[in-house]
Amino acid sequence: MSEDENKMHDLVIIGAGPAGMAAGIYAGRGGLDTVLLDMMGGGGQVNIIDRVENYPGVPDIDSGAQLADLMRVQAEKFGASVTFDQVERLEAAEDAVTVHCAGGSHRARAVLIASGSRHKPLGAPGEGKLMGKGVSVCATCDGPFFKGKHVAVVGGGSSAVMEAVYLTRVVDRVTLIHRRDKLRAEKVLQERFLAADNATVLWDTVVEEILGENEVTGLRVKNLKSGESSTLDVAAVFVFVGLLPNSDFARDVVELDDWGFVKVDLDMRTSHPRIFAAGDVRTRSARQIGTAVGDGITAIVKIQEMLDTDTPARQFDRVE
Numbered sequence: 001m002s003e004d005e006n007k008m009h010d011l012v013i014i015g016a017g018p019a020g021m022a023a024g025i026y027a028g029r030g031g032l033d034t035v036l037l038d039m040m041g042g043g044g045q046v047n048i049i050d051r052v053e054n055y056p057g058v059p060d061i062d063s064g065a066q067l068a069d070l071m072r073v074q075a076e077k078f079g080a081s082v083t084f085d086q087v088e089r090l091e092a093a094e095d096a097v098t099v100h101c102a103g104g105s106h107r108a109r110a111v112l113i114a115s116g117s118r119h120k121p122l123g124a125p126g127e128g129k130l131m132g133k134g135v136s137v138c139a140t141c142d143g144p145f146f147k148g149k150h151v152a153v154v155g156g157g158s159s160a161v162m163e164a165v166y167l168t169r170v171v172d173r174v175t176l177i178h179r180r181d182k183l184r185a186e187k188v189l190q191e192r193f194l195a196a197d198n199a200t201v202l203w204d205t206v207v208e209e210i211l212g213e214n215e216v217t218g219l220r221v222k223n224l225k226s227g228e229s230s231t232l233d234v235a236a237v238f239v240f241v242g243l244l245p246n247s248d249f250a251r252d253v254v255e256l257d258d259w260g261f262v263k264v265d266l267d268m269r270t271s272h273p274r275i276f277a278a279g280d281v282r283t284r285s286a287r288q289i290g291t292a293v294g295d296g297i298t299a300i301v302k303i304q305e306m307l308d309t310d311t312p313a314r315q316f317d318r319v320e
């Protein structure tokens with residue numbers, strides 16, 4: 001057992017995206033002995049954002065990676081530097097939680113899960129190569145870059161249709177592509193989308209390929225009923241076919257919802273008194289940089305209260 005494995009830390013933060021970085025800054029400034037872990041080195045999804053325009057106080061920044069770097073520098077300034085490791089499993093006891101990683105274990109009086117989520121990929125050729133170059137998973141983030149253009153949205157659930165409604169207001173034309181003949185989205189959203197003059201739906205249709213070399217130039221789509229393939233000229237495709245939370249390592253220790261998101265109350269407490277969760281990995285997150293940062297801060301304020309009084313948080317208030 002390594003020296004660190006014997007040591008009792010105040011806090012382990014799992015994930016150094018915006019939620020984990022914000023938590024790291026507050027924990028460092030608050031004097032907590034903290035281990036900040038990330039399997040990709042930190043920055044989270046922000047690293048892949050082309051441009052960020054909607055994070056308050058940062059009106060114009062060349063790339064998401066630059067914002068992630070600023071967060072990293074600020075966290076390091078307060079002693080929260082990122083340890084490169086992948087969390088595999090949590091082991092919770094009454095007085096501590098042990099975080100087992102590929103490279104070793106860390107024991108702490110509190111744990112914050114800030115491991116984010118990832119969008120389920122479409123699986124169509126061209127998707128990976130053109131991610132951030134016309135392929136997007138965030139309409140409010142990237143929609144305004146396609147003002148005056150024709151774009152596609154893929155999906156049929158509420159988040160797909162909600163983002164499609166938003167896009168009807170900012171781009172020239174929106175084509176929603178759905179593999180079935182009816183949408184799963186809430187009725188009010190469906191009605192709002194179909195009422196827009198610039199909205200079209202391609203029913204029973206799947207994307208076979210995303211076309212383009214350095215940017216999206218179109219889609220090859222196939223109608224599942226007729227079997228016919230055709231090309232759709234679009235400048236961007238927004239993919240909303242589901243989200244996958246990065247919560248597998250916590251499955252046996254905290255309550256998850258039906259989709260695998262960690263259940264929390266308004267203080268970011270999970271069902272385990274020493275474990276908190278923040279950002280995209282938690283239930284009902286708005287999935288924005290700003291909300292992830294807010295969650296991380298809320299969690300540290302509450303963790304600090306718990307550690308100061310050495311009283312594990314009472315069971316979480318159910319807010320589902």
Ligand SMILES: Cc1cc2nc3c(=O)[nH]c(=O)nc-3n(C[C@H](O)[C@H](O)[C@H](O)COP(=O)(O)OP(=O)(O)OC[C@H]3O[C@@H](n4cnc5c(N)ncnc54)[C@H](O)[C@@H]3O)c2cc1C
Nearest residue numbers: 015017018019039044045087115116141279280287288289
């Ligand atoms: C293409 C794109 C564009 C976007 N544009 C915007 C925008 O313009 N504005 C905006 O506000 N939001 C935007 N978003 C959303 C925003 O990036 C997320 O809401 C935000 O990053 C969530 O932060 P988080 O800290 O909760 O999670 P993440 O950013 O997902 O970070 C989680 C971190 O946890 C780490 N991790 C995961 N599992 C483990 C593990 N087992 N062990 C160790 N580490 C682990 C990951 O490596 C990652 O670094 C965009 C998202 C995407 C994908």
